[in-house]
Amino acid sequence: MRILITGAAGMIGRKLTGRLVAAGELNGKPIAELVLHDIVAPEAPDLPGAKITTLTGDLADDGAAERLVGFKPDVVFHLAGVVSGEAEADFEKGYRVNLDGTRALFEAIRHAGIAPRVVFTSSIAVFGAPFPDVIPDEFHPIPLTSYGTQKLMSEALLTDYSRRGFFDGIGIRLPTICVRPGKPNKAASSFFSGIIREPLAGQPAILPVPRSVLHTHASPRAAVGFLVHAAGLDGESVGPRRNLTMPGVAVTVGEQIEALARIAGPDTARLIREEPDATIWAIVKNWPTRFSADRARTLGFAAEQSFDEIVRAHIEDELG
Amino acid sequence: MRILITGAAGMIGRKLTGRLVAAGELNGKPIAELVLHDIVAPEAPDLPGAKITTLTGDLADDGAAERLVGFKPDVVFHLAGVVSGEAEADFEKGYRVNLDGTRALFEAIRHAGIAPRVVFTSSIAVFGAPFPDVIPDEFHPIPLTSYGTQKLMSEALLTDYSRRGFFDGIGIRLPTICVRPGKPNKAASSFFSGIIREPLAGQPAILPVPRSVLHTHASPRAAVGFLVHAAGLDGESVGPRRNLTMPGVAVTVGEQIEALARIAGPDTARLIREEPDATIWAIVKNWPTRFSADRARTLGFAAEQSFDEIVRAHIEDELG
Structure with a gap:
């Protein structure tokens, strides 16, 4: 089992890495290779018998995504991105990282011809007010932020690349992650x-x-659980609608x-x-x-x- | 009134040009300048007192979109695109023309700082089966074609660029245009x-x-009517949801x-x-x-x- 994690130095990325290394396997197969990528250097964990590589850089840079998928990963966890507040404050950076970076990764996978499972962290920010009391799975996504727009566009790409067979994608729309460890920050949440x-x-x-x-809300532990579960899902059972609102x-x-x-x-x-x-x-x-998150629960x-x-x-x- | 039309050599582009030239005005203001752009040379109409320019090329080429908006249009009709069948047959061409071309145009407008009304022709292809008997305005768009994906992504950009104030966009989702003049083609429709x-x-x-x-269905005449009506809409009355399913x-x-x-x-x-x-x-x-097309009718x-x-x-x- 060869695994790529983008955004591996972030809070969820580190916890996911920890979970995978502790288990030593994914989908019942021992981890042979793990590539960790982020804009800042991810920490290299110790996993005897596995090749661990850490890489640093910007996914949207020319050739960066191609280099990342060169080891032919079986599962790609695409967590990289700038957060909502930053994407709103810096219009160009948000589109470059959250849209162009995602597209560059998807294109690199298509050109490599490897068709891995791709697990992408989307967000409930794809939805915009006004809302009903309970937001159903089929609520129409009309984001009211640039971040939500970039996530929605990435979701659409994920669906189309999966339909075309370039990879087997699952987008998971995370609720607010609580309790986040670390210091208070300037995010409204x-x-x-x-x-x-x-x-x-x-x-x-x-x-x-x-x-x-x-x-x-869902805990960081639950968020990591969603990622690992998504990695093992049967794509056929998901059908053409590849983006799932997570429970909480x-x-x-x-x-x-x-x-x-x-x-x-x-x-x-x-x-x-x-x-x-x-x-x-x-x-x-x-x-x-x-x-409601009915589809995800099912x-x-x-x-x-x-x-x-x-x-x-x-x-x-x-x-x- | 300065007007830019992309895709001006296409069936709808030619009819729109004809309607504008016959009226000599748009939104009650005489047409002073009209720029017609397409991948093949558009015909230059005769409109005394107005400057008419025809331009040929690919919107997604470096610098092409910047040159197009250099004359600071008040209204942009963005009709350019490859059709559904071609976008499905040629994956890269579809994304380059329908997504990158649109984004290049939107970016050129943002950099020019001109904030025009942008009327964009989207499509009911943003929706994918299964459908209810009557598809409401708030039906969730999950396209089942690359063409529909590109239109949905462009819609999302249009909404975000409008929310940011880079321009004042209206996306119109056209139903099947019938009766199309000309020869039968290979399209399933x-x-x-x-x-x-x-x-x-x-x-x-x-x-x-x-x-x-x-x-x-809507006639080519009705489609041109939608475009002209969209050019004169009060953006405030439309609100943040900028993409409208047209009646038929x-x-x-x-x-x-x-x-x-x-x-x-x-x-x-x-x-x-x-x-x-x-x-x-x-x-x-x-x-x-x-x-239902309730919002558009209203x-x-x-x-x-x-x-x-x-x-x-x-x-x-x-x-x-």
């Missing part, structure tokens, strides 16, 4: 993780939106805080201070709330059942 | 026009599908033939010979049938009310 992560570390956290805000836990911010209090005690939950922020609220109020994708599970996953995976 | 056009010219025509096939006449093939018999007599209709073709049927049976787009009108439009416009 940062508080969803911050109100859990900071109090658990004994630090205060700010809640900038009302407690009634409903949103769908739909809870209000108030319910997130109740879960924290149940698990870590009320004093921990009291470290959250409410400080309404009109700018963040203006963004968050147009975000999708709840997804195909065996599984997320947590409750936000308590998400908090416990964070404690186990990050805090020991 | 050719018979929809052929069974009307050929008998009206005293020639036999072949019907390769059952008479029960339901499909939506939904009829069965049997009803098409009845309209022909009513207008030209039963002997003319008897020139149609039924010769079932399994290959054509396999394609046509997955085509969309009927669209915004004032008007097609014919009956197939009789479509037949009469062909007789008036093509046969005198």
Whole structure:
């Protein structure tokens, strides 16, 4: 089993690498070769018996994607991309990395004639408001950000390249990943993780939106699970509609805080201070709330059942 | 009023040029400059007082799109593209012309900083089977052809460039254009026009599908009307969802033939010979049938009310 991971130095990329190395196999086959690529150098893990290569660069550069697929991977995890805020702030960079980089990789695979399974991380940002209470799998995608546009265009390419037989693609639309480890950042969604992560570390956290805000979450552990599951799916059973909205836990911010209090005690939950922020609220109020994700569930994708599970996953995976 | 038309040598491009030149104005403003572009040389019409330029080349070539928008058009009609059959037969050409050409034009407009109205001809090929009986405006677009994929990706760009204020775009999804003038071609949809056009010219025509096939049509005249109407729309009233499914006449093939018999007599209709073709049927049976087109109608787009009108439009416009 030869595996390529783009965006391997990112949070999900590192966790996916860790999971694969711990298992030593994918789809029941021992890992013989693992190529890790990112714009910054990924860490090389230790996997006895396997050839590990780390590569650094920009996928959209001439010849970069061709070099990446030269070892004829059986499975490609394409996680590379700039995030929503950066794609909105830097129009050209967003299109170059998220669209041109993806297309360059898909083209390199087509020219190599290798037809691997390609697992692509898309996003619920392909959907734009107004939304129904529960967003069905067949909701029409009309993104309201450049990031969502780039993901939607990449999804369309993935569908067409799969239909043509150039590869066997699965796009997975990730919900908000929570609890993200690391430091708070400037993303409008940062508080969803911050109100859990900071109090658990004994630090205060700010809640900038009302407690009634409903949103769908999956843990980093669940996200890695989606990727590994997608790698082993039978393409025939997926059919021509190759992009799948992933399941998650739909809870209000108030319910997130109740879960924290149940698990870590009320004093921990009291470290959250409410400080309404009109700018963040203006963004968050147009975000999708709840997804049916029926197709993904039928195909065996599984997320947590409750936000308590998400908090416990964070404690186990990050805090020991 | 300065106007650019790409794909100006095509059937719709020529008719649009003729309509604009006959009116001498667009959106109530006299036409001062008209630039006609295509991969083959467009004919230069005569419009006293206006500067007419014809240009030949490939939009996706380096610098080509920049040269096109150098005269700072107020309205751009972007009709250029290769058709469905060609985009399916030649994968690279389809993406180069239909996606890269469109993106090059949009990028040239962005860099020129001119923010014109851009009217883009998309297609109902952005939708893929299975379909409900009536396809609503918010049906999720999952194309089943490379052509439809390229149109969907271009639609997504149009929405994002409009949201960013780089231009003020309207995408119009055309139904099948019927009756197409000219000769029969190899397109699977050719018979929809052929069974009307050929008998009206005293020639036999072949019907390769059952008479029960339901499909939506608009005349070339209506298509030109959509383009001119889109040029004058108030962008604010359209909102962020910039791509509109156009109205048309939904009829069965049997009803098409009845309209022909009513207008030209039963002997003319008897020139149609039924010769079932399994290959054509396999394609046509997955085509969309009927669209609500509610948004377009509300915004004032008007097609014919009956197939009789479509037949009469062909007789008036093509046969005198």
